[in-house]
Amino acid sequence: MGHKGEALRQRIVASADQLFYRQGYENTSFSDIAEDVGISRGNFYYHFKSKDEILCAVIDTRLTGIERMLDEWTSQYTDPMQRIVKHIDILTSHQDDIISHGCPVGSLCTELAKSHHSMLQDATKMFSVQRDWLTVQLKELGLGKEAKQVAMHLLARAQGIATISNAFDDKSFLRQEVKRLKQWLDERVY
Amino acid sequence: MGHKGEALRQRIVASADQLFYRQGYENTSFSDIAEDVGISRGNFYYHFKSKDEILCAVIDTRLTGIERMLDEWTSQYTDPMQRIVKHIDILTSHQDDIISHGCPVGSLCTELAKSHHSMLQDATKMFSVQRDWLTVQLKELGLGKEAKQVAMHLLARAQGIATISNAFDDKSFLRQEVKRLKQWLDERVY
């Protein structure tokens, strides 16, 4: 029984993840991924029987990555405010990628929504996980029933920043808006 | 000299406009457009020699549509605040389309950025026109050098609302965020 294939499988998912982010899902072919990994298309098909299947694997990988990131922040910081600021700082820490390719979650959801792809709901879970985590932090800060709404608001703010700074290829706008968002958070949540 | 072809040309652009919005640019083929218009692919190619060419025509059409809309509001309302509110209200007046297909400008820019398409800058002009118009209104409201930044901020807010409400298929979130945005405008610009 060869467990060697598992390593290659992960390499394939990692390549697909990057390519989907940089070129989009539909615009990335089996050949693109196979070439990037350095294997043949036939071998590729041994590990993933369809394109939907690898998209599913990519979404799962991204999802667990997001969850691991959030868990890390939860254990690393005790102040909910610090945690939320850390979340906002994703925009600046990934600014170059966002300028070039937008938000990996938002752009994928936008694409899947247009192609009426059945996996849109799975992709949206990448948002839901963040929303729920932010909601917990906001409730710890004293917010009540409106915590979830504010969490959604934070997601939307980040999305807008990513989309616009990507379209305009404008890094200074991204930084300026991040500052504005933190400022709003300070005023809104005391 | 037959000027009859001009009418068909506009029908083609109108169909392409809708299809690009609902399915995305790359995911819409010549056959899709031709079938929607009710003509043959050969005839189609007579009016547009390449796919880039029709994309250019669609962007131009959308651009003049946006400019006409803004001009109308400029002449229809004297209060800059009313004008800006009218702009924000695009989100609610087009809410069903936005829920289903996102923002026509933002989603196109996102797609063109991913495919590294040369026409991304032309598409971004659909944003610039709105930004400049909003800047004028904000300056009339008394804002100075920061007017342009606030205008960009408004665009980003609208983009975030469109992207998130599209991904979540959540109309109530859209309406709620529009209300929040107007509220922010009232507090920010006295």
Added chain:
DNA sequence: GACTAATTAGGACGACTGTATTATTTTATT
């Protein structure tokens, strides 16, 4: 009505796509 230009239709071309099947090589187990 004849003639020319504008317009439409139809089909052919090579390239690429996702999918599928088969053959070959490598790995693991006995």
Added chain:
DNA sequence: AATAAAATAATACAGTCGTCCTAATTAGTC
């Protein structure tokens, strides 16, 4: 070392894509 399983490669297939070419039809002009 022999054998079975896993993994990799190579290729074929039907479909679609953007593009291009050619024939047929329509419309406008003298």
